[in-house]
Amino acid sequence: MASQMNAITWRRSMPVPSLTVFVALQTLDILTTLLGLQFGAREASIFVGQIMQAGPVAGLLLSKIFAVLLVSVALKFKRPRVVVFLNFWFAAVITWNLAMILLRITHMR
Numbered sequence: 001m002a003s004q005m006n007a008i009t010w011r012r013s014m015p016v017p018s019l020t021v022f023v024a025l026q027t028l029d030i031l032t033t034l035l036g037l038q039f040g041a042r043e044a045s046i047f048v049g050q051i052m053q054a055g056p057v058a059g060l061l062l063s064k065i066f067a068v069l070l071v072s073v074a075l076k077f078k079r080p081r082v083v084v085f086l087n088f089w090f091a092a093v094i095t096w097n098l099a100m101i102l103l104r105i106t107h108m109r
Helices: 002-013 019-038 046-054 056-076 080-108
Strands: none
Touching (some): 019 056, 019 080, 046 056, 056 080
């Protein structure tokens, strides 16, 4: 009985997946990545780094298409937690991008 209550509590405590947040985070990721590249930062992801050999914008757009496909599949198979996880993941990526931009700016002085 206690394990069932814990499972119910866990489900209730999960944030609701938000596609609006997902789109906003994807946009911020593109902007902060491009800004970081202009300041001399490098792409940390090996996967995205390989795709970006076709060009920064083309590589970012391809990686965003992949992210949208992943969310679409997650929603199709009724796995909303994947969307929540990706939102947290991209929030962390954007934080990392901003930290790298700040580091590059402070080293330029």
